[in-house]
Amino acid sequence: MDDFEKELKIGFLDEASQLLSDAEQCFLVLESNPNDGAMLDKIFRLAHNLKGSSKAVGFEDIGVFTHRLESFLLQLKNGELTIRSETISLLLSCNDHIRVMVEALKADLDAKVDSTELIERIELASSGNLDAPNESLSDEGPTPEEVALIKMVNDSFADVAFDPILETSAIETQAAEVIAMPKAPEKAQSPAPSPSPVSVQEESIRVSLARLEKLINSVGELVIFQTVLREQSLSSNAHLLRKTIHQMGKVTKEVQDISMSLRMVPLRQTFQKMQRIVRDTSNMLDKKVHLSTQGDDTELDKTVLENISDPLVHLIRNACDHGIESPSVRTANGKSENGSVTLNAYHQSGKLVIEVKDDGAGIDGERLKQKAIEKGIVRPDAKISEQEAIHLIFHPGFSTKAQVTEVSGRGVGMDVVKTNIEALQGEVQVETVLGKGTTFKVILPLTLAIIDGMVVQNEGSRFVVPLSHVHETLKPAPEDVKETIGIGEVLFLRGENLPLYRLHSLLGQKKASIKQASEQIAMVIRYANQPFAVLVDDILGQQQVVIKEVGQEIQSLKWMSGSAILGDGKPAIIIEMNELVKPAKRGVA
Amino acid sequence: MSSAKSVSSNQERFLSFSLGIEEYAVPLLAVREVIALPEYTAVPYTPPYFLGIMNLRGQVISIMDLRQKLGVKPGVNTETAVIICDLNGNSIGVVVDSVNTVLNPAATDISDKPEIQSNRPTDYITGVYRKDKKLVLFLDLFKSLSLEDHQAIKKSHDGAAKKVA
Numbered sequence: 095m096d097d098f099e100k101e102l103k104i105g106f107l108d109e110a111s112q113l114l115s116d117a118e119q120c121f122l123v124l125e126s127n128p129n130d131g132a133m134l135d136k137i138f139r140l141a142h143n144l145k146g147s148s149k150a151v152g153f154e155d156i157g158v159f160t161h162r163l164e165s166f167l168l169q170l171k172n173g174e175l176t177i178r179s180e181t182i183s184l185l186l187s188c189n190d191h192i193r194v195m196v197e198a199l200k201a202d203l204d205a206k207v208d209s210t211e212l213i214e215r216i217e218l219a220s221s222g223n224l225d226a227p228n229e230s231l232s233d234e235g236p237t238p239e240e241v242a243l244i245k246m247v248n249d250s251f252a253d254v255a256f257d258p259i260l261e262t263s264a265i266e267t268q269a270a271e272v273i274a275m276p277k278a279p280e281k282a283q284s285p286a287p288s289p290s291p292v293s294v295q296e297e298s299i300r301v302s303l304a305r306l307e308k309l310i311n312s313v314g315e316l317v318i319f320q321t322v323l324r325e326q327s328l329s330s331n332a333h334l335l336r337k338t339i340h341q342m343g344k345v346t347k348e349v350q351d352i353s354m355s356l357r358m359v360p361l362r363q364t365f366q367k368m369q370r371i372v373r374d375t376s377n378m379l380d381k382k383v384h385l386s387t388q389g390d391d392t393e394l395d396k397t398v399l400e401n402i403s404d405p406l407v408h409l410i411r412n413a414c415d416h417g418i419e420s421p422s423v424r425t426a427n428g429k430s431e432n433g434s435v436t437l438n439a440y441h442q443s444g445k446l447v448i449e450v451k452d453d454g455a456g457i458d459g460e461r462l463k464q465k466a467i468e469k470g471i472v473r474p475d476a477k478i479s480e481q482e483a484i485h486l487i488f489h490p491g492f493s494t495k496a497q498v499t500e501v502s503g504r505g506v507g508m509d510v511v512k513t514n515i516e517a518l519q520g521e522v523q524v525e526t527v528l529g530k531g532t533t534f535k536v537i538l539p540l541t542l543a544i545i546d547g548m549v550v551q552n553e554g555s556r557f558v559v560p561l562s563h564v565h566e567t568l569k570p571a572p573e574d575v576k577e578t579i580g581i582g583e584v585l586f587l588r589g590e591n592l593p594l595y596r597l598h599s600l601l602g603q604k605k606a607s608i609k610q611a612s613e614q615i616a617m618v619i620r621y622a623n624q625p626f627a628v629l630v631d632d633i634l635g636q637q638q639v640v641i642k643e644v645g646q647e648i649q650s651l652k653w654m655s656g657s658a659i660l661g662d663g664k665p666a667i668i669i670e671m672n673e674l675v676k677p678a679k680r681g682v683a
Numbered sequence: 684m685s686s687a688k689s690v691s692s693n694q695e696r697f698l699s700f701s702l703g704i705e706e707y708a709v710p711l712l713a714v715r716e717v718i719a720l721p722e723y724t725a726v727p728y729t730p731p732y733f734l735g736i737m738n739l740r741g742q743v744i745s746i747m748d749l750r751q752k753l754g755v756k757p758g759v760n761t762e763t764a765v766i767i768c769d770l771n772g773n774s775i776g777v778v779v780d781s782v783n784t785v786l787n788p789a790a791t792d793i794s795d796k797p798e799i800q801s802n803r804p805t806d807y808i809t810g811v812y813r814k815d816k817k818l819v820l821f822l823d824l825f826k827s828l829s830l831e832d833h834q835a836i837k838k839s840h841d842g843a844a845k846k847v848a
């Protein structure tokens with residue numbers, strides 16, 4: 095296989111993945127409205143595109159399969175078959191099957207996937223219902239003659255695999271053209287762009303992620319040099335120089351913003367995947383759930399997006415399984431039979447919020463508490479607030495549903511969700527009203543490459559602590575710090591007793607001079623399972639830092655989540671406080 | 684391609700440098716550049732020879748003192764230099780006393796290291812080369828620094844952590 099052919103094939107596989115996710119979306123729309131003729135047209139075009147280009151690049155397997163699928167779609171389109179939920183299921187499994195083929199081919203360009211079983215199912219479906227009444231298109235109102243014409247046009251499409259396809263959505267227009275010039279002019283058009291659910295699409299080019307990363311890295315360097323330059327210019331009296339540097343700073347900031355935005359991708363595709371999850375899950379559970387999405391255009395860093403998909407799937411499944419009640423319960427409670435799950439994404443104070451909201455039963459804090467006591471997670475006499483009780487769902491090994499289901503439960507879920515989101519420097523919040531529903535709020539940073547950091551100084555060295563980890567900072571009063579032999583130092587903070595660590599001893603350094611805790615600053619860290627406070631000499635300020643990976647030799651140091659280059663060009667360590675205190679805690683226990 | 688070029692590619696070239704009074708050499712292809720000792724930031728829980736991290740034009744790389752690592756006494760009045768090496772795509776700065784010259788030894792001048800009974804591991808020395816009256820030791824940087832260091836750093840962290848507790 096020569097390189098050109100290989101390139102063609104790889105190009106096709108990329109395109110196919112896009113077509114498949116478009117098609118999946120269309121199937122789901124079609125299910126909610128089986129009479130949507132325009133949608134059927136679109137699906138037909140997608141299948142046709144796929145067939146044409148797969149044959150053109152030499153993937154016969156996909157070509158043969160899509161050809162069969164296309165004929166089936168044609169029957170649907172012509173109203174020879176009625177569209178039912180089963181039909182959609184079959185179409186969706188066809189879609190999945192093609193995706194399997196595409197994935198297999200991506201791994202190995204000569205891969206073969208057996209499709210006989212599905213082809214048989216299609217044959218069965220297409221022969222089984224041939225005499226079904228012409229329902230699907232009748233609402234659109236074409237007369238029998240028109241239907242015949244449409245069929246004729248379609249036939250002419252189906253016969254020639256390489257025909258470029260007209261981008262006209264209304265089939266009647268095509269029919270009209272055919273009346274004017276029978277069987278002629280389609281070929282005059284250039285190949286149609288792949289249709290997508292978005293009505294307006296900006297022009298775009300594909301760039302490899304590696305090149306993008308390189309650009310972003312270089313821009314990061316530029317920003318650092320700019321800062322260094324600015325600091326140096328402060329000691330100079332050259333007015334013009336300082337002015338130029340100031341202006342350059344503005345441009346640099348803009349270049350940085352643009353380059354960072356290149357990594358941003360809209361949430362749309364991820365949200366589309368969720369439609370499918372809701373459909374499959376609710377079918378499996380015999381529930382009626384409708385998913386609506388808002389803010390599909392909200393953009394998010396690609397890396398964050400890739401890692402948020404699994405936790406989202408889990409939250410959605412949970413909402414369908416544990417949140418939404420069965421139809422009979424819902425009617426008994428005076429709710430509509432159809433449950434609704436809403437996915438909403440929006441920006442809030444420099445963060446991205448994704449809400450997963452259901453109108454189901456809500457979370458019963460009291461029941462959670464009972465369960466936790468049963469499982470020995472919580473002591474029976476423990477006083478926990480309603481909010482704390484609800485947060486028990488994030489406890490490892492916790493599942494409130496009596497039965498373990500295929501869909502969710504087994505208790506490995508929510509704690510993993512929480513861990514995954516926290517690994518992305520994000521957090522999860524829960525709001526619930528018993529009987530009304532539950533909202534999970536996933537709050538994420540817009541990007542992982544830059545964080546807001548607090549620069550602290552200790553024993554002459556500087557460190558960066560992610561700002562999102564620092565709950566508050568304070569100068570402890572002498573009477574609030576108690577030193578004990580048994581458990582070390584303790585900080586009294588508004589009725590709480592927090593373990594108080596000193597940064598230099600956490601870092602295993604000898605202290606140059608013994609300072610009173612009251613001369614230092616305590617940072618209260620709460621994102622960990624147990625809140626604690628860390629004493630540092632001084633806080634130098636807050637700034638955005640670009641996270642730089644450190645060499646492999648020291649990546650095993652878990653408490654060091656990376657490094658950042660500070661204004662003077664010297665690198666500083668970014669400290670993961672939660673990890674840093676861990677071994678000490680283990681030692682105490 | 685000229686024949687001279689193919690001859691020189693048969694004979695691997697080495698960068699020689701001093702550690703104390705001894706002379707060592709590493710394959711030139713592994714060397715990215717040589718710089719003066721920059722400012723660096725110490726990293727806690729690392730062995731003493733791990734000096735810290737430095738900023739090399741926007742890239743943060745580790746810097747290690749090869750003299751301490753190999754237990755060689757640092758020389759006096761030396762122009763300490765840092766050799767930036769590329770080890771399997773990972774850059775590391777190695778501190779040496781001074782960088783001397785590029786060697787282009789004939790294959791016949793390189794011999795296996797003499798087998799010496801010793802408790803100290805010597806597998807990071809790949810061969811020896813006699814230049815005039817001097818002995819140059821060829822180093823396998825990966826062996827002398829990287830793999831081993833992963834464990835050393837981990838141990839150092841665990842040990843220190845216990846002390847804190």
